[in-house]
Amino acid sequence: MAFESLASRLQSAFDKLRGRGKIDEAVVSEAMREVRLALLEADVNFKVVKDFVARVKERAVGQEVLKSLTPGQMVIKIVNEELIELMGGNVAQLAASHRPPTVVMMAGLQGAGKTTTTGKLAKYLQKQNRKPLLVAADIYRPAAIKQLQVLGDQLNVPVFSLGDQVSPVEIAKQAIDHAKANHLDYVIIDTAGRLHIDEALMEELKQVREVAKPDEILLVVDAMTGQDAVNVAESFNSQLELTGVILTKLDGDTRGGAALSVKAVTGKPIKFAAMGEKLDALEPFHPDRMASRILG
Numbered sequence: 001m002a003f004e005s006l007a008s009r010l011q012s013a014f015d016k017l018r019g020r021g022k023i024d025e026a027v028v029s030e031a032m033r034e035v036r037l038a039l040l041e042a043d044v045n046f047k048v049v050k051d052f053v054a055r056v057k058e059r060a061v062g063q064e065v066l067k068s069l070t071p072g073q074m075v076i077k078i079v080n081e082e083l084i085e086l087m088g089g090n091v092a093q094l095a096a097s098h099r100p101p102t103v104v105m106m107a108g109l110q111g112a113g114k115t116t117t118t119g120k121l122a123k124y125l126q127k128q129n130r131k132p133l134l135v136a137a138d139i140y141r142p143a144a145i146k147q148l149q150v151l152g153d154q155l156n157v158p159v160f161s162l163g164d165q166v167s168p169v170e171i172a173k174q175a176i177d178h179a180k181a182n183h184l185d186y187v188i189i190d191t192a193g194r195l196h197i198d199e200a201l202m203e204e205l206k207q208v209r210e211v212a213k214p215d216e217i218l219l220v221v222d223a224m225t226g227q228d229a230v231n232v233a234e235s236f237n238s239q240l241e242l243t244g245v246i247l248t249k250l251d252g253d254t255r256g257g258a259a260l261s262v263k264a265v266t267g268k269p270i271k272f273a274a275m276g277e278k279l280d281a282l283e284p285f286h287p288d289r290m291a292s293r294i295l296g
């Protein structure tokens with residue numbers, strides 16, 4: 001289960017607050033020392049942890065304990081609120097252009113779940129009575145186009161492909177024209193993934209962005225990879241100016257580092273969470289629900 005060890009570590013940190021009558025500095029410091037270790041062990045970015053602990057301490061020390069709560073519960077309440085804030089506060093909405101189609105560019109490293117998530121997003125939009133078009137612009141991985149076509153067939157969503165001999169820029173351009181002509185209101189472009197970030201990849205993505213003028217550039221990252229996911233997000237963001245992140249594989253036993261650091265490090269919200277291989281396993285990312293899971 002995701003966050004299991006973080007949840008139990010936090011629980012034991014808060015257990016020590018039980019029976020305390022007052023939130024004084026020593027009590028808070030002791031609890032937060034353990035919270036700090038728990039977050040670091042969960043692979044949360046070092047600076048994020050430092051700032052987080054400082055904020056909770058500042059708010060907790062000297063805080064008037066609400067009558068209905070014990071001091072321990074009061075600290076947990078503050079930690080909960082700060083966790084929610086750390087993950088972006090509110091649910092971040094998917095863009096909807098006033099002049100359809102809304103163009104969504106999907107980016108990500110190979111294996112992160114980009115193509116699967118592209119299909120999931122189409123299904124999510126379909127459920128909202130939207131008419132998405134999937135665009136096969138990953139022309140380098142031979143199976144990628146086929147994979148997208150299979151997803152499109154399963155979902156009954158059209159897939160735009162020009163094979164693997166036409167440039168992704170041209171594919172994107174023609175796909176948008178196709179969507180306009182056919183009154184499709186979302187264009188989801190599955191761009192090329194690589195094993196590692198390289199200049200050629202970024203250059204190509206920039207060119208696609210230039211032509212497609214996306215309303216959203218969503219980076220798909222694998223939550224299981226913790227800090228690496230955050231570093232990948234930071235690099236993509238610095239080159240492409242992402243509008244958001246999609247975290248995948250939250251059904252696995254991820255420790256929590258990616259979910260807790262990505263917004264603070266990149267400034268870009270997590271818009272969706274993928275929690276399984278099935279096509280309906282995609283949900284808008286709810287920081288409050290995630291915080292509840294983390295707090296056990």
Ligand code: GDP
Nearest residue numbers: 110111112113114115116248249274275276277
């Ligand atoms: P891409 O290379 O980024 O396009 O990755 P794929 O979409 O091909 O996915 C790589 C693997 O991860 C596949 O086996 C997917 O079924 C799997 N996968 C994708 N998203 C999730 C998820 O949220 N949970 C789990 N458990 N597996 C996922």
